[in-house]
Amino acid sequence: MARKAILMVDSHTSKCSRCGKGAHIQDTHHTRLLSGWGTPDPDARPCGERFVAISTLRLGITAEDLRDLRPDLPAYAAGDLPADLKGSAR
Template sequence: MTERTAVVWVHRNTSTCSACRRDALYDDSHHYTVPGGPTGRPSEQGCGARFEAIGSARIEIGANRLAQLRPNLPIRKYVPR
């Protein structure tokens, strides 16, 4: 069985899993939870994909900031579909 992998995309106030396109916590190793709800607590279970890279489509979130957030992950350039 092949492990599902994903890129965690960092936005201004949230982050997203590339595998299922739902909200994610950028500091999780895998997409375990979908953050949300009025208290900010996890509201659902994530898809379980392992985050293999981090990236952002926002120009103000540069490579230095991404490296600070997740120094253990390579940085992936955003390419629109």
């Protein structure tokens, strides 16, 4: 079974649902880390998983907002992930 990740977007950050590390919003796979606040862990590595959807945990961000960010990915507002993707989200 192919592993999959969801690009999780917050108001100021984005991260990979598979490994929980920061991700660049324009990437198709988690191949680069997006640094957050503080000193990045020098041993941190992206997981390389392919993003199959974009979602959020923030109630104020709509699926339409997410589609504007990444029109190439299916977009799901907070709590709207389909059952087959829920295991991919943290």
